[in-house]
Amino acid sequence: MDWFTLTIILAFIASTLVLSMRAITPETNPFLFMAIVTGLASVSLVLYCMFSGISLSLGRNAAFLALLAGLSVTALDLGLIFMFRKGATVAVSMPLFRVCSIVISALMGFVLFREGVNPVKMAGIVLACIAVYLLNSKPKGDLHDHTEL
Amino acid sequence: MQLIKDKPWLPFIALALVAQQANMLTYKFGGQVALPYVFLVYSFLTQCLANLALVFVFRNKGFPVALKGKMRFWVLWVALIYLLNESVFIWIYRIGAPYSLSMTMYSLTVLLVMTSFGLAILREKISPKQICGIVFAVISILLIRLG
Numbered sequence: 001m002d003w004f005t006l007t008i009i010l011a012f013i014a015s016t017l018v019l020s021m022r023a024i025t026p027e028t029n030p031f032l033f034m035a036i037v038t039g040l041a042s043v044s045l046v047l048y049c050m051f052s053g054i055s056l057s058l059g060r061n062a063a064f065l066a067l068l069a070g071l072s073v074t075a076l077d078l079g080l081i082f083m084f085r086k087g088a089t090v091a092v093s094m095p096l097f098r099v100c101s102i103v104i105s106a107l108m109g110f111v112l113f114r115e116g117v118n119p120v121k122m123a124g125i126v127l128a129c130i131a132v133y134l135l136n137s138k139p140k141g142d143l144h145d146h147t148e149l
Numbered sequence: 150m151q152l153i154k155d156k157p158w159l160p161f162i163a164l165a166l167v168a169q170q171a172n173m174l175t176y177k178f179g180g181q182v183a184l185p186y187v188f189l190v191y192s193f194l195t196q197c198l199a200n201l202a203l204v205f206v207f208r209n210k211g212f213p214v215a216l217k218g219k220m221r222f223w224v225l226w227v228a229l230i231y232l233l234n235e236s237v238f239i240w241i242y243r244i245g246a247p248y249s250l251s252m253t254m255y256s257l258t259v260l261l262v263m264t265s266f267g268l269a270i271l272r273e274k275i276s277p278k279q280i281c282g283i284v285f286a287v288i289s290i291l292l293i294r295l296g
Binding site: 001002003004006007008009010011012013014015016017018019020021023024025027028029030031032033034035036037038039040041042044045046048049054055056057058059061062063065066067068069070071072073074075076077078079080082083084086087088093096097098100101102104105106107108109110112113115117120121123124125127128130131132133134135 | 170224228263
């Protein structure tokens with residue numbers, strides 16, 4: 001399976017995750033919830049590795065990256081939670097977040113990884129930013145808060 | 150400074166953006182130097198401990214302290230989807246997906262799926278702007294695929 005197909009599949013899984021997150025009630029502690037989610041996920045993976053005979057040892061570089069990965073995901077959740085708690089409106093903050101995310105990723109891909117770019121791909125990225133902005137705009141009269149974690 | 154005063158959430162969106170990039174970079178490199186499942190075990194354990202630390206840090210800051218009712222069961226479903234999500238994410242970079250295009254594709258498709266869900270299931274209203282957005286998104290996906 002190529003990366004394009006896998007990315008589409010990932011997007012469907014991620015959408016399910018976002019929708020599932022939206023069902024979390026305000027009376028739930030988001031940090032405790034995520035602690036249990038990640039705890040359960042890690043236990044499942046440990047069991048999978050044990051039964052598959054996969055060694056759980058990790059080199060120093062990989063261990064450092066795994067630590068950084070865990071901390072960065074937590075920082076991402078923390079940033080989004082406090083962004084909304086500090087009064088960010090979904091209509092403004094989410095388009096800003098998504099457009100910035102695409103632009104930064106595109107720049108990093110071109111600069112850091114020297115990924116090839118042609119005018120067609122570049123046009124696709126620019127159009128994607130405009131599409132994200134337009135899709136995130138709220139229709140008039142929609143007063144629902146589409147807050148997501 | 151005035152901008153931060155007017156929009157106190159700006160530093161947090163900046164934190165989220167930096168954290169997201171850091172996360173994707175660690176997945177891109179981590180998926181290449183270790184087996185994805187083993188890498189994810191340690192990443193999840195770190196997240197678990199970091200979140201537990203945050204429960205403790207923010208215990209008196211207006212966050213409730215317990216999971217109640219259906220949330221006790223909902224957490225199992227979210228854990229399953231989360232595990233699936235992160236596994237596919239790290240796998241994409243392992244098979245050599247381009248950093249810039251994969252992220253663009255991912256963001257666009259999530260938005261299209263969410264918009265379709267809102268329209269079809271939740272019967273949400275759609276504005277002409279959003280219809281333009283959907284058209285642009287589809288063209289953009291085609292351009293990235295063909296480019």
